[in-house]
Amino acid sequence: MSVQRVAVLGAGSWGTAFAKVIADSGPEVVLWARRDSVAESVNGAGINEDYLPGTKLPANLSATTDVDKALDGAQAVVLAVPSQTLRANLVGWRDSLPEGATLVSLAKGVELGTLKRMSEVIREVAGVPEDQVAVVSGPNLAKEIAAEQPTATVIACTDHDRAVELQQACSNGYFRPYTITDVIGCELGGACKNVIALACGMAAGLGFGDNTMASIITRGLAETARLGAALGADPLTFAGLAGLGDLVATCASPLSRNRTFGHRLGLGESLAQAQEAAHGQVAEGVKSCSSIRELAQRHGVDMPLTDGVHMVCHDGMHPRTLGAALIGREPKAERQ
Structure with missing residues (x-):
């Protein structure tokens, strides 16, 4: 029909x-x-x-x-x-x-x-x-x-x-x-990419370039896929339009609310100032970073970028401090 x-x-x-x-x-x-x-x-x-x-x-x-x-x-x-x-x-x-x-x-x-x-x-x-x-x-x-x-x-x-x-x-x-x-994978890809886009925006606001952006996108996709695996999603979903496709568009485009919001935070604006500048447009990742972080903790999944975005948005961490904390994490194999 x-x-x-x-x-x-x-x-x-x-x-x-x-x-x-x-x-x-x-x-x-x-x-x-x-x-x-x-x-x-x-x-x-x-x-x-x-x-x-x-x-x-x-x-x-x-x-x-x-x-x-x-x-x-x-x-x-x-x-x-x-x-x-x-x-x-x-x-x-x-x-x-x-x-x-x-x-x-x-x-x-x-x-x-x-x-x-x-x-x-x-x-x-x-x-x-x-x-x-x-x-x-x-x-x-x-x-x-x-x-x-x-x-x-x-x-x-x-x-x-x-x-x-x-x-x-x-x-x-x-x-x-x-x-x-794969509804689970499709939804997790859509939710998590907003959080990763906030991180990309912060990096842009700090003046970092394409290597940094590519690193954030790739590691963000990795932690999204880890959460997806824990919840029963098909791993291939994250290589498709609902995963990588949505992530690239949201992290790279100036039309992205989440990237724009993160950019303002990276420039040194407070959460309240960034929200005022958004003129009522919702940056979903600002709230979802907290729920996704809690969901990951419940399932024992390591999501350092999501943790960091939450700390910037809700615990007062400066984006530059987040960058230093992420780059200084203990070395490990890429697929861990």
């Missing part, structure tokens, strides 16, 4: 960009926005002026602030809210979710407190089986995708046929989705 109508709950930059991707692929899309001004801009001018100014949205994409209206008849529901607010939002939406609809997570993080991945939060709150939840991950810089620059991504779902349905619903001339059944 092909997907004909999709609800996207969350009208930030990535939610809007992904809504455009689906609409450009054929299905009717209704975008739920929290604020009237955003919905009015989308419906009146065909633009989300607040989050994707200048990007013309397709005619088969409309917006509303009425979540029941957005969800009515939807065969797929895309959850496009920050990871740490997903649970609270979903509690308010769950009674309106269409029965049997595929629930699709765009959020990349690990929940504080529970240490659950986003698909686990969705299953718990919505009361749906594992094979009804899908995850989208990969190099997903919203502005580039909205500008229709060619990109690939991954749709992960334990139900392969459901993943293929979603794949067909968001395939077009500039967006190429692949399918995978």
Whole structure:
């Protein structure tokens, strides 16, 4: 069965960009926005002026602030809210979710407190089986995708046929989705890369160059893969779009919120100053570094970069001190 109508709950930059991707692929899309001004801009001018100014949205994409209206008849529901607010939002939406609809997570993080991945939060709150939840991950810089620059991504779902349905619903001339059944690996890659991007941003702010960046990316991928192995992920996932692909884009691009946030910290700004400069845009890694660190500790996994990012963001460590601590760690074999 092909997907004909999709609800996207969350009208930030990535939610809007992904809504455009689906609409450009054929299905009717209704975008739920929290604020009237955003919905009015989308419906009146065909633009989300607040989050994707200048990007013309397709005619088969409309917006509303009425979540029941957005969800009515939807065969797929895309959850496009920050990871740490997903649970609270979903509690308010769950009674309106269409029965049997595929629930699709765009959020990349690990929940504080529970240490659950986003698909686990969705299953718990919505009361749906594992094979009804899908995850989208990969190099997903919203502005580039909205500008229709060619990109690939991954749709992960334990139900392969459901993943293929979603794949067909968001395939077009500039967006190429692949399918995978490794939801765990896909989610861990998406969550951990935000933390590693913070570290890359800090290094850039300190004036370090490409050797440093490549080292952080590579060692960050190694610790992500170690955590994935402990949680049952397929190691090959981390060599793909949801692992290396997403990591490179997020660590290298000035469009990355996490890299930009880390860069400000590296320049000497405080956490509060960096947050103020972000103008409400969420750098997921600032909070996820703490939950990922705790998850790693629970499973006995060594994640020194994640530990360090947490200490900079929440314990007052200076990024330069972190750099010295990492380079001065006890020598060991690369694959340990």
